[in-house]
Amino acid sequence: MSTVLVLGAGKIGVAVAEFLAATDDYEVTLADGDATAVQTRPRSPMAHRVLDATDGRALRQALAGQDVVISALPFFLNPEVARAARDCGVHYFDLTEDVKTAKAARECAEGADTVFVSQCGLAPGFVSIVAYHLFKKFDEAIDVSLRVGALPQYPSNTLKYNLTWSTDGLINEYCNPCEAIHEGELRQLLALEGLEHFSLDGTDYEAFSTSGGVGSLCETLLGKVQNLNYKTIRYPGHRDLVWMLVRDLKLAEHRKTFKELIEYGIPVTRQDVVLIFVSVTGMRGDLFTQETFAKKIYGDREDAGWSAIQKTTAAAVCAMVDLHREGKLPRKGFVRQEEVDFDAFVANRFGRVYA
Numbered sequence: 001m002s003t004v005l006v007l008g009a010g011k012i013g014v015a016v017a018e019f020l021a022a023t024d025d026y027e028v029t030l031a032d033g034d035a036t037a038v039q040t041r042p043r044s045p046m047a048h049r050v051l052d053a054t055d056g057r058a059l060r061q062a063l064a065g066q067d068v069v070i071s072a073l074p075f076f077l078n079p080e081v082a083r084a085a086r087d088c089g090v091h092y093f094d095l096t097e098d099v100k101t102a103k104a105a106r107e108c109a110e111g112a113d114t115v116f117v118s119q120c121g122l123a124p125g126f127v128s129i130v131a132y133h134l135f136k137k138f139d140e141a142i143d144v145s146l147r148v149g150a151l152p153q154y155p156s157n158t159l160k161y162n163l164t165w166s167t168d169g170l171i172n173e174y175c176n177p178c179e180a181i182h183e184g185e186l187r188q189l190l191a192l193e194g195l196e197h198f199s200l201d202g203t204d205y206e207a208f209s210t211s212g213g214v215g216s217l218c219e220t221l222l223g224k225v226q227n228l229n230y231k232t233i234r235y236p237g238h239r240d241l242v243w244m245l246v247r248d249l250k251l252a253e254h255r256k257t258f259k260e261l262i263e264y265g266i267p268v269t270r271q272d273v274v275l276i277f278v279s280v281t282g283m284r285g286d287l288f289t290q291e292t293f294a295k296k297i298y299g300d301r302e303d304a305g306w307s308a309i310q311k312t313t314a315a316a317v318c319a320m321v322d323l324h325r326e327g328k329l330p331r332k333g334f335v336r337q338e339e340v341d342f343d344a345f346v347a348n349r350f351g352r353v354y355a
Helices: 011-021 035-040 056-063 075-088 099-109 126-135 167-175 217-221 238-248 255-265 308-325 342-347
Strands: 002-007 026-032 047-050 068-071 091-094 115-117 140-152 178-182 185-189 196-200 203-209 227-234 272-284 287-298 333-335
Touching: 002 011, 011 026, 011 308, 026 035, 035 047, 056 075, 068 075, 068 308, 075 091, 075 099, 075 115, 075 167, 091 099, 091 308, 099 115, 099 333, 115 308, 126 140, 126 217, 126 272, 126 287, 126 342, 140 203, 140 217, 167 238, 167 255, 178 217, 203 238, 217 227, 238 255, 272 308, 287 308, 308 342
Parallel strands: 002 026, 002 068, 026 047, 068 091, 091 115, 115 333, 140 227
Antiparallel strands: 140 272, 178 185, 178 227, 196 203, 203 227, 272 287
16 A cells, blocks of 8 residues: 655645545545645545644654655645755645646655656646647657636626635646747747637637646657647636736736635635647548537536546646556656546546546
8 A cells, every 4th residue: 555645624625635645555644734725635544644744754753654745735835846856856846826736746856766746737738748748649749738617506706616626726827937849949929818719618718828738749749740739628707807917917917815815705606617628630640630629517416526627637747646656657757747647547446536
């Protein structure tokens, strides 16, 4: 049985711990700085630990005897967790969308005897796996388009949005630079640019550039495709209002205030839907062809169920941990999401949520 320390007893961390603990293959400990959270949020019995992840000594003590650590902490805490994992010889997985944090994990992986897998969520994460899977079907891929959104099923405010995941991550998406490939060259784009509109199953949506969702895919496909970009899906009108907050009111420069406003004024919902729309166009033989992966995943209807973003994010990192346990990932070093076999991922007991 593998021992796993899950750091962070928020919505995603609890789901990760529950998913793994429900099997007979993992002995799970859930840790958080909030004693009440680790004791009351899990729905099933599991070991818990009160832990300040900023205390390097306490963190290393908690990692002693563990096979795996999964960080569901705010992104800025992950570099220290990665360093501690290396020092303690523990396999490391995280859910960050932050580019600098992922690079820190990669640096820790250099020469390590354990595996480091960063950005194991939905986007970044699964979308890179499916995009690379589609890319490999072409003799010459030209354009790669990744579109993902976590949306309320029943939007009722002017933003047409509810909180479904990390506010810090959301602000990063809206404020940080975005990696893309444009006409064969690696580019840094501004967030909130590139507004486009489309319909799916009779519902209108918009999409625009946001940071972090592409993971390491630009690096992997640079020189192999002409264009690659990632955009976040929202209901029409959302981008213009966020533009006013981020650009006109300059809240990108006052992120603490931005976070306080969002968390004060925008309610959380469990009744959400995750949209995934990944498309690749290129040449297959002499034929100009498009391959698309499109899926909607809804939150559970019952009150005791999981939201769509909980299911998709937790399932993704659990699948990566499971694939590593089964010997289907490298045993050590840094692993990019797109290195993971799509068929193995969706056949996995956790990855089936995407099948």
